[in-house]
Amino acid sequence: MEIHEIRYFLAVCRTLNFTKAAEQCNVTQPALTRAVQKLENELGGLLFSRERGNTHLTELGRLMQPHLEEVLARTVAAKEQAGRFLRLESAHLRLGVMCTIGPLRFVGFLNHFRTDHPGIELTLTENVLVRLSEALLGGELDVAVMAKADGFDERLRAEPLYSERFVVACSVGHPFARRNAIAMREMDGQIYLQRINCEFRDVLREQCEACGAQIVRSYRSEREDWIQTMVAAGMGVCFLPEFSATHPGVVVRPVQDPEVQREVCLVTVAGRRWSPALSSFVQAIRRYRWPKAVETLPALTPVEA
Numbered sequence: 001m002e003i004h005e006i007r008y009f010l011a012v013c014r015t016l017n018f019t020k021a022a023e024q025c026n027v028t029q030p031a032l033t034r035a036v037q038k039l040e041n042e043l044g045g046l047l048f049s050r051e052r053g054n055t056h057l058t059e060l061g062r063l064m065q066p067h068l069e070e071v072l073a074r075t076v077a078a079k080e081q082a083g084r085f086l087r088l089e090s091a092h093l094r095l096g097v098m099c100t101i102g103p104l105r106f107v108g109f110l111n112h113f114r115t116d117h118p119g120i121e122l123t124l125t126e127n128v129l130v131r132l133s134e135a136l137l138g139g140e141l142d143v144a145v146m147a148k149a150d151g152f153d154e155r156l157r158a159e160p161l162y163s164e165r166f167v168v169a170c171s172v173g174h175p176f177a178r179r180n181a182i183a184m185r186e187m188d189g190q191i192y193l194q195r196i197n198c199e200f201r202d203v204l205r206e207q208c209e210a211c212g213a214q215i216v217r218s219y220r221s222e223r224e225d226w227i228q229t230m231v232a233a234g235m236g237v238c239f240l241p242e243f244s245a246t247h248p249g250v251v252v253r254p255v256q257d258p259e260v261q262r263e264v265c266l267v268t269v270a271g272r273r274w275s276p277a278l279s280s281f282v283q284a285i286r287r288y289r290w291p292k293a294v295e296t297l298p299a300l301t302p303v304e305a
Contacts, residue, residue, distance in 0.1 A: 005036070009047060014275055093281055094123050094140070095124050096136065098144070101241070120280065155271060163262065165263070168240075168253050169251070172249055178301070187215055191216045192237060195224060198246065232248065241262065266285055
């Protein structure tokens with residue numbers, strides 16, 4: 001059963017005249033007649049009773065008409081929906097964002113993207129690195145923004161977006177707050193509040209140890225807001241990515257000697273074809289000019305407290 005056969009059948013239903021139906025469908029009458037006969041053969045019975053000057057639906061024809069009208073309507077609707085999707089008038093994009101990546105840098109880009117592509121509905125999903133990678137490979141996400149210290153799975157394609165330093169977060173009353181920058185060795189003896197979901201936690205720990213700094217682990221949590229609230233309360237310090245959104249009462253200072261950075265990447269599945277919506281998103285994020293480092297961060301020259 002082909003769509004043009006259904007269309008021809010419904011044209012005859014409307015006109016009850018094979019000649020007029022053929023004209024409406026822009027085909028010859030023999031071609032339309034053959035298509036209707038083929039449909040009748042497939043369904044196993046006559047759809048029309050053709051008498052001189054009196055063409056009318058058979059009982060089978062009356063039974064099939066509403067079903068075939070629905071088939072044609074669904075087909076037309078599907079084509080229209082596909083057209084809107086391809087024209088980016090009604091498209092959906094699923095974006096995963098690693099939970100340690102702050103929103104501050106992305107607000108400007110998302111605003112530009114929405115303005116330029118109002119027909120694309122964007123759903124943001126926040127999760128840890130492993131879950132986002134699994135969701136990408138499983139087809140639950142179209143694209144993700146992530147960072148990884150030791151490189152991504154070979155099945156994923158990572159494209160660098162920007163780099164950001166790690167900073168030390170402390171309370172307003174902490175001695176670090178009176179410094180312009182903190183050397184890694186100065187973390188020695190500090191009470192440390194561990195962010196469980198930090199993908200660079202092992203790298204930061206190794207850097208501390210390499211500089212002879214032994215931190216004192218106190219609390220650990222997967223909740224960034226809990227850690228920052230405890231930092232603001234003076235319960236300890238923690239490392240944060242430079243562009244994280246910070247709570248009131250939290251002061252951040254750059255880390256140096258050594259400086260630790262991470263590369264934030266746009267990640268897709270290698271070899272998987274992109275939808276028009278994803279192609280537009282990738283092109284837009286490639287063109288976007290990311291703001292420079294947060295202006296409120298102090299210079300990297302340390303001063304005496």
